[in-house]
Amino acid sequence: MNRRSLLGAGVALGAGAATTAVATPARAQTVDGADAVVDTVVVGAGLAGLAAARKLVAAGKKVLVLEARDRVGGRVHDIRLANGGTIERGGQFTGPTQTRLQALADELGVKTFTGYNTGESIYYTADGTAIRYTGALPPMDNDSYQALGQAIYQLDTLASTVPVDTPWAAPKAEELDGQTFASWIEGNVTNADAKTILHLMSNGALSAESRDISLLWILSYIAVSGNETNPGNLTRLISTLGGARDSRFVGGPYQIATKMAAALGSKVVLKTPVRRIVQSGGSALVVADNLAVSASSVVVALPPTLAGRIVYSPALPATRDQLTQRFPLSSIGKAIAVYDKPFWRDAGLNGQVAALTGTTRSTFDNSPPDGSYGALLAFLDGDQMRAVEDKSDATVKQLILDDLTRYFGSKAATPTEFVLGRWDAEEYTRGGAPGFTPPGVLTRFGTAIRKTTGVIHWAGAETATFWNGHMEGAVRSGEQAAADILKG
Amino acid sequence: MNRRSLLGAGVALGAGAATTAVATPARAQTVDGADAVVDTVVVGAGLAGLAAARKLVAAGKKVLVLEARDRVGGRVHDIRLANGGTIERGGQFTGPTQTRLQALADELGVKTFTGYNTGESIYYTADGTAIRYTGALPPMDNDSYQALGQAIYQLDTLASTVPVDTPWAAPKAEELDGQTFASWIEGNVTNADAKTILHLMSNGALSAESRDISLLWILSYIAVSGNETNPGNLTRLISTLGGARDSRFVGGPYQIATKMAAALGSKVVLKTPVRRIVQSGGSALVVADNLAVSASSVVVALPPTLAGRIVYSPALPATRDQLTQRFPLSSIGKAIAVYDKPFWRDAGLNGQVAALTGTTRSTFDNSPPDGSYGALLAFLDGDQMRAVEDKSDATVKQLILDDLTRYFGSKAATPTEFVLGRWDAEEYTRGGAPGFTPPGVLTRFGTAIRKTTGVIHWAGAETATFWNGHMEGAVRSGEQAAADILKG
Numbered sequence A, B: 001m002n003r004r005s006l007l008g009a010g011v012a013l014g015a016g017a018a019t020t021a022v023a024t025p026a027r028a029q030t031v032d033g034a035d036a037v038v039d040t041v042v043v044g045a046g047l048a049g050l051a052a053a054r055k056l057v058a059a060g061k062k063v064l065v066l067e068a069r070d071r072v073g074g075r076v077h078d079i080r081l082a083n084g085g086t087i088e089r090g091g092q093f094t095g096p097t098q099t100r101l102q103a104l105a106d107e108l109g110v111k112t113f114t115g116y117n118t119g120e121s122i123y124y125t126a127d128g129t130a131i132r133y134t135g136a137l138p139p140m141d142n143d144s145y146q147a148l149g150q151a152i153y154q155l156d157t158l159a160s161t162v163p164v165d166t167p168w169a170a171p172k173a174e175e176l177d178g179q180t181f182a183s184w185i186e187g188n189v190t191n192a193d194a195k196t197i198l199h200l201m202s203n204g205a206l207s208a209e210s211r212d213i214s215l216l217w218i219l220s221y222i223a224v225s226g227n228e229t230n231p232g233n234l235t236r237l238i239s240t241l242g243g244a245r246d247s248r249f250v251g252g253p254y255q256i257a258t259k260m261a262a263a264l265g266s267k268v269v270l271k272t273p274v275r276r277i278v279q280s281g282g283s284a285l286v287v288a289d290n291l292a293v294s295a296s297s298v299v300v301a302l303p304p305t306l307a308g309r310i311v312y313s314p315a316l317p318a319t320r321d322q323l324t325q326r327f328p329l330s331s332i333g334k335a336i337a338v339y340d341k342p343f344w345r346d347a348g349l350n351g352q353v354a355a356l357t358g359t360t361r362s363t364f365d366n367s368p369p370d371g372s373y374g375a376l377l378a379f380l381d382g383d384q385m386r387a388v389e390d391k392s393d394a395t396v397k398q399l400i401l402d403d404l405t406r407y408f409g410s411k412a413a414t415p416t417e418f419v420l421g422r423w424d425a426e427e428y429t430r431g432g433a434p435g436f437t438p439p440g441v442l443t444r445f446g447t448a449i450r451k452t453t454g455v456i457h458w459a460g461a462e463t464a465t466f467w468n469g470h471m472e473g474a475v476r477s478g479e480q481a482a483a484d485i486l487k488g
Helices: A005-009 A017-023 A047-058 A099-108 A143-158 A181-188 A192-206 A215-223 A236-237 A254-267 A320-327 A343-347 A382-387 A393-408 A442-448 A471-487 B005-009 B018-023 B047-058 B100-110 B140-161 B181-188 B192-205 B216-221 B234-238 B255-266 B318-325 B343-347 B382-387 B393-408 B441-448 B471-487
Strands: A036-043 A062-067 A078-079 A086-088 A112-114 A121-126 A130-133 A247-249 A274-279 A285-286 A293-299 A311-313 A332-339 A348-353 A362-365 A375-382 A417-422 A432-435 A456-459 B037-043 B063-066 B079-080 B087-088 B112-115 B122-123 B130-133 B246-251 B274-280 B282-286 B291-301 B311-313 B332-340 B349-355 B362-365 B374-381 B417-423 B433-437 B456-459
Touching: A036 A047, A036 A285, A036 B382, A047 A062, A047 A254, A047 A293, A047 A456, A062 A254, A062 A293, A086 A332, A099 A254, A099 A471, A121 A393, A130 B140, A143 A181, A143 A192, A143 A215, A143 A236, A181 A192, A181 A215, A181 A375, A181 B181, A192 A215, A192 A236, A192 A375, A192 A382, A215 A236, A236 B234, A293 A471, A320 A442, A332 A382, A332 A393, A343 A348, A343 A375, A343 A393, A343 B417, A375 A382, A382 B441, A393 A417, A442 B382, A456 A471, B037 B047, B037 B282, B047 B063, B047 B255, B047 B456, B047 B471, B063 B255, B063 B291, B087 B332, B100 B255, B100 B471, B140 B181, B140 B192, B140 B216, B140 B234, B181 B192, B181 B216, B192 B216, B192 B234, B192 B374, B192 B382, B216 B234, B216 B441, B291 B471, B318 B441, B332 B362, B332 B382, B332 B393, B343 B349, B343 B374, B343 B393, B349 B393, B374 B382, B374 B393, B393 B417, B456 B471
Parallel strands: A036 A062, A036 A293, A121 A348, A274 A311, A293 A456, B037 B063, B037 B291, B122 B349, B274 B311, B291 B456
Antiparallel strands: A078 A086, A112 A247, A121 A130, A274 A285, A285 A293, A332 A375, A332 A417, A348 A362, A362 A375, B079 B087, B112 B246, B122 B130, B274 B282, B282 B291, B332 B374, B332 B417, B349 B362, B362 B374
């Protein structure tokens, strides 16, 4: 886990070795030594990479995990607050059917709790009117409810035709992948309120706008919102209670990463961004800025867009390379404002806002299970994140606090602490979960998502066949990669 | 131009210097020396990079051009045939309004000639029927012509509302960028033949399928198919005679690159892929596998997707980084079959095929101006290229020859030479021209296309405001970057 451990585990490159290793694959094999060879190198110590390494080590394999950051966890990261609490900067929710994540948390002794859901939510209309409501959907007239219900039914019906592991083989894949979700909404829904909510769902649940994503992609994303025994559905994907945002982890999900890493010990090497993977003769040399390790297999547990930034020798097959050009990460930020008390609860509010204006249009009560202090989570999704990319942290903070004050009153203006996660700006993340595909990608490049390239196995939340893009998907993908390697 | 020249122009990294330079920006500045500092480093010796370097050198600047390949030219490359001729593997066409490319060719003494257009074209329908025709559009009934004409008129009218330098500012940008071109066709055209031709146009003219691209993007691509005095239009973009495929270069366009490079001499360093650009204190250290050079400005003259694979310190702004995640290259291959004579001419054919089936659906007579031997150019565009990505060169060759035989008779089956350019598979290209944007990208990330990042200027065909994606655009973008640097 510390820098020194790398010296025992790999070979530090000095005296021109980097030049040699990097420039000339044939000569790279001269980089060797007792500890410079492992069975598997895992690139990326997010949940996927750690889950893969854990399974491989349990099976007796010699493993090294190389992580670019100075911490593990990838898109999962918690912050210790000055008030002693812990707050989630990154992935945080779990819910029904996320069985592998739950099993892993159980094994590691990390407990879950149902998020705070008592009281009313608020819906802010485009003209700024606040409407309090209960239930999963914002208030609207009966015609609108019916239209929205009909649209959700249609989407679920279409999603049920999409195989979770081969969405490109869906009966109407060609047509579904030829349009954006926005086009589908505009072409199939006439009720204005229903349209508004559907566009908002994309923004809030995917951090990607309906115009960004392929219809086939969102259908596949709905299809994978379940598991082997419970098919996915849109309601589960977008819901808080009973859905993907049902529960949180006591003490935060980062513990799942840190506990896995602690067990791996010196097998996890931080601050070691992998730059190049050279395959030859059925093995690979994995070259980082200051380390090179040989292995008989490699797990690249990164989002496709980041995996595409590694230099591969031999170069990747065209389909795989083009996939990495066409699989961006969504745009996301998370702000958490901390207060002495969850004061909104006294006003009968559950902390959940859905809004049509503002820098944050989606908030949650992110207080600890005992409510010993208050925390409001404010998402910056898709367009809202993009709109503030160039603004300073101080400006973004003020914009968020202005919104929270509008939503929850003047007490919201003066948090005791404020945490801002700008995931698009983080060099080793560069966006949020999920990575998604624009039109035309799944049908023409989808087969390359998990297809091994020589000894390289591709993992990461985006490669999972259930809860793709979620922590559950990350764990599944890592465990699957390990199983594939062990199967040989 | 040769490897040795780099030793005079930069600093070869040895004895751990690479490790230092790559890993620790702060210490990278210890890499210096009399010749390790230039005014501008240009990354990429395609037409854009060379045109930039040429202008800068003419203005008295000290310039170094670093090129990953073992040749200059980027997506422009000609092959010397065994029969003594020269054939274009990459970019090859030019036409009216491409004034900067023409001026540059004039200066360098490279002449153009109008492509062979005498005789009839052939249209192969979906059921394999061959229909000979003359003119720009395949034969169809009057209703279909009218519907197609109407669609082209609508597209041109919409395109005329799109500013060439700020397409995201078009009046209906939001709506236009929310859908694929395929959705627009399906929603706005009812005539089946007209639809077919519009989808085929996307495939043939853009090497991207109508489902891949944003409607706003194709409209902007139409808008830039002109120059300062002649607004772009779809007919010019897709036409042979009088359009983007009107003319070719005598001896091939690669000469434009090699002549520029020859004049730059040792200022062009080959086989030197740039891996990292470290900015600090108003200058940049550009780090390649085996070379590091400091400069007060940098021109990155690469397609956005390749530019995104360089490591930047400090990391790029989020908007720029996400742009590179969302700006793929099209899928393209080119095959050229060479024959003793252009035998199809005797049959009254001009060598041009538009087909609805086959591995190649678009062919041209690519013989030299004097017709001293015959050459058929067979494009593999979009889906057709993707369908053969995993196939061997021999298999692809046979598929192409089968198609050419179907189109032009048995003489086509036995070429004297056969050249295959698989651009998607080339490590330092990874696709064709043009790079394009899927829905949602231009409106949200477009501003980052040319916006300088510290001392880094972005060039390359994809950044041009006229003939974006074409050789003309590459030249314009390079000259513009140079002008911007000289302006200071």
